Amino acid sequence: MSGRRPPPPRQAKNFRERLGALRNLGPFLAMVWQTSPWLTAASLALRLVRALLPVAALFLGKLIIDDVVALLGETPRPDSPWAWYASGRLDWLGWLVLAEFGLAILGDLLGRVVGLVDTLLGERVANTASIRLMQHAATLDLKAFEDATFQDQLDRARRQTSGRMQFLGYLLNQVQDLLTVASFAAGLLLYAPWLIALLLVALVPAFLGESHFNAQSYALDYFRAPERRELDYVRATAASAETAKEVKVFGLNGFLIDRYAQLSAAFYAGNRRLALRRAGWGGAFTAIGTAGYYLAFAFIVWRTLEGAFSVGDLTFLAGSFRRLRQLLEGLLTGFSTTASQALYLDDLFRFFEVKAEILSPTNPLPMPAPIRQGFVFEDVGFRYPGAERWAVRHLSFTLNAGEVVALVGENGAGKTTLVKLLTRLYDPDEGRILLDGRDLREYDLDGLRAGIGVIFQDFVRYNFTAADNIAVGRITAREDTARIERAAQRSQADAVIARLPEGLAQMIGKRFKNGFELSGGEWQKIAIARAYMREAEVLILDEPTAALDARAEYEVFARFKELSQGKTAVLISHRFSSVRMADRILVLAEGKVESQGTHEELLAEGGRYAELFELQAAGYR
Numbered sequence: 001m002s003g004r005r006p007p008p009p010r011q012a013k014n015f016r017e018r019l020g021a022l023r024n025l026g027p028f029l030a031m032v033w034q035t036s037p038w039l040t041a042a043s044l045a046l047r048l049v050r051a052l053l054p055v056a057a058l059f060l061g062k063l064i065i066d067d068v069v070a071l072l073g074e075t076p077r078p079d080s081p082w083a084w085y086a087s088g089r090l091d092w093l094g095w096l097v098l099a100e101f102g103l104a105i106l107g108d109l110l111g112r113v114v115g116l117v118d119t120l121l122g123e124r125v126a127n128t129a130s131i132r133l134m135q136h137a138a139t140l141d142l143k144a145f146e147d148a149t150f151q152d153q154l155d156r157a158r159r160q161t162s163g164r165m166q167f168l169g170y171l172l173n174q175v176q177d178l179l180t181v182a183s184f185a186a187g188l189l190l191y192a193p194w195l196i197a198l199l200l201v202a203l204v205p206a207f208l209g210e211s212h213f214n215a216q217s218y219a220l221d222y223f224r225a226p227e228r229r230e231l232d233y234v235r236a237t238a239a240s241a242e243t244a245k246e247v248k249v250f251g252l253n254g255f256l257i258d259r260y261a262q263l264s265a266a267f268y269a270g271n272r273r274l275a276l277r278r279a280g281w282g283g284a285f286t287a288i289g290t291a292g293y294y295l296a297f298a299f300i301v302w303r304t305l306e307g308a309f310s311v312g313d314l315t316f317l318a319g320s321f322r323r324l325r326q327l328l329e330g331l332l333t334g335f336s337t338t339a340s341q342a343l344y345l346d347d348l349f350r351f352f353e354v355k356a357e358i359l360s361p362t363n364p365l366p367m368p369a370p371i372r373q374g375f376v377f378e379d380v381g382f383r384y385p386g387a388e389r390w391a392v393r394h395l396s397f398t399l400n401a402g403e404v405v406a407l408v409g410e411n412g413a414g415k416t417t418l419v420k421l422l423t424r425l426y427d428p429d430e431g432r433i434l435l436d437g438r439d440l441r442e443y444d445l446d447g448l449r450a451g452i453g454v455i456f457q458d459f460v461r462y463n464f465t466a467a468d469n470i471a472v473g474r475i476t477a478r479e480d481t482a483r484i485e486r487a488a489q490r491s492q493a494d495a496v497i498a499r500l501p502e503g504l505a506q507m508i509g510k511r512f513k514n515g516f517e518l519s520g521g522e523w524q525k526i527a528i529a530r531a532y533m534r535e536a537e538v539l540i541l542d543e544p545t546a547a548l549d550a551r552a553e554y555e556v557f558a559r560f561k562e563l564s565q566g567k568t569a570v571l572i573s574h575r576f577s578s579v580r581m582a583d584r585i586l587v588l589a590e591g592k593v594e595s596q597g598t599h600e601e602l603l604a605e606g607g608r609y610a611e612l613f614e615l616q617a618a619g620y621r
């Protein structure tokens with residue numbers, strides 16, 4: 001993965017890095033806009049109106065108070081408010097109060113609508129992010145998924161897709177508050193500009209404090225991704241359909257719960273330390289802000305007494321100053337929250353930067369149909385990423401077109417690795433693999449994979465219907481029931497399906513309601529049907545038959561051999577009764593071909609094959 005950056009150092013990110021993370025806001029907002037231009041525009045427009053409401057309400061309040069004070073100062077004073085009303089002197093005041101009421105109603109209404117728009121937009125953004133994540137993950141190499149660091153990254157990115165929903169609302173609120181601040185500040189600037197300076201001085205400590213603690217909290221989260229994954233894993237292992245059987249018979253509950261408790265206690269301790277420090281410092285900084293407010297208030301009162309301001313001005317200024325302080329405090333601390341939230345976005349966009357290495361070349365060769373010569377492994381060597389040992393090395397052999405070859409060898413000999421190299425799930429580190437005389441890397445990758453039907457020993461048990469479980473072999477032919485039935489019949493899964501209450505439409509697996517669980521061997525027959533469903537030129541069965549009883553495996557392989565006529569086929573098995581049916585047998589040991597030949601030739605040779613065969617045969621005597 002060439003696009004992968006080195007992991008950040010194990011410390012809180014510094015201020016510059018946090019500011020740097022703000023660059024993610026651009027791509028994030030672009031993603032929001034692309035998700036729904038209409039909803040985004042509506043949200044912004046509504047917020048613009050909402051942003052101006054507070055200053056308008058406060059200014060109306062000032063006009064009301066000034067009018068009331070003027071009325072009270074009038075001489076002669078009418079006997080009662082009714083007399084005032086009758087004289088028409090209260091009309092202006094009435095309109096003002098009505099306008100204030102109108103603003104309040106409008107504010108409530110807009111609040112609801114904005115909330116609604118945000119919820120819809122947020123959900124769509126989360127869906128878009130999840131889909132982009134899945135799409136991108138699909139392009140990545142298998143290598144990535146087998147790497148723990150990558151899995152941490154994927155885990156962090158995955159969390160971002162849902163967590164960013166609240167962030168979006170938060171960000172938009174910041175924009176709205178910023179507009180409100182501008183409107184209040186304009187008012188204050190007209191009356192007493194230096195109050196704004198005082199305001200800023202009072203707020204800076206709180207801002208710095210907040211941004212520091214936000215960064216600490218991010219760092220804590222970031223570096224705990226591996227532990228969090230472990231925590232999730234332990235929790236899932238302790239209570240899931242897949243593990244319940246073994247956990248019960250081994251009595252593992254106590255062990256798992258203890259492990260969870262230990263891990264979560266460490267989490268809690270870290271969080272508590274940070275929360276305590278944050279609360280302490282936050283309290284002190286808020287006190288500084290409050291002191292600033294009362295200083296300003298005293299000044300405004302003083303100037304009012306001097307006659308520079310009216311009573312209405314006093315309420316407007318004091319109100320503006322108080323709201324400004326709240327808003328600015330919110331914005332400044334919010335800014336640092338935004339910056340640290342942007343750090344989280346970093347995880348998401350960093351994930352999008354990870355690029356696959358196993359790709360089609362620019363001018364790919366099409367997969368040959370039919371394959372004329374076959375595959376040739378030329379001194380192939382491969383080491384799994386991070387591993388010291390070579391999984392295969394100096395591996396040379398040919399796989400002729402139209403031939404059925406069996407691979408045998410002890411555990412860890414490199415059989416599955418060979419299949420992974422053949423399907424370009426990995427590329428060799430040494431040597432090369434040829435197909436019809438050209439390097440495998442020159443062919444179109446999708447075409448190559450489409451031309452190979454492979455079933456691994458750890459094939460996936462999809463909690464889908466029986467039909468879909470077979471259709472995954474060629475998902476584009478999902479609607480082709482005849483093809484599905486043909487595949488099922490070839491792999492002997494037809495008898496399994498006949499016993500299902502709903503036949504092909506039966507949901508299988510235990511995860512969902514009405515799911516029908518199959519036995520290990522039944523699952524294998526379904527999985528093998530996928531290989532036939534694929535109708536590919538190359539068929540590979542990597543030991544998906546271990547759970548079949550001896551007769552079933554024999555029949556499956558006999559059928560496999562028969563149906564592989566004209567195809568190139570590889571079968572891997574530890575059962576010699578099956579292996580001996582192959583045209584040619586390759587004996588793998590320590591990542592290379594030790595010997596090869598027909599069953600009879602290898603027995604006559606008296607090497608490892610004969611030894612293993614004898615061992616197995618002796619077991620049956």
Ligand SMILES: Nc1ncnc2c1ncn2[C@@H]1O[C@H](COP(=O)(O)OP(=O)(O)OP(=O)(O)O)[C@@H](O)[C@H]1O
Pocket residue numbers: 146384385387390391409410411412413414415416417418
């Ligand atoms: N994903 C992986 N990451 C690192 N090492 C691996 C990985 N998969 C296999 N290996 C190592 O590569 C070697 C060959 O493994 P491989 O799975 O090819 O053996 P195999 O012949 O298929 O064995 P088995 O009969 O047990 O299925 C082993 O030593 C194994 O430890």
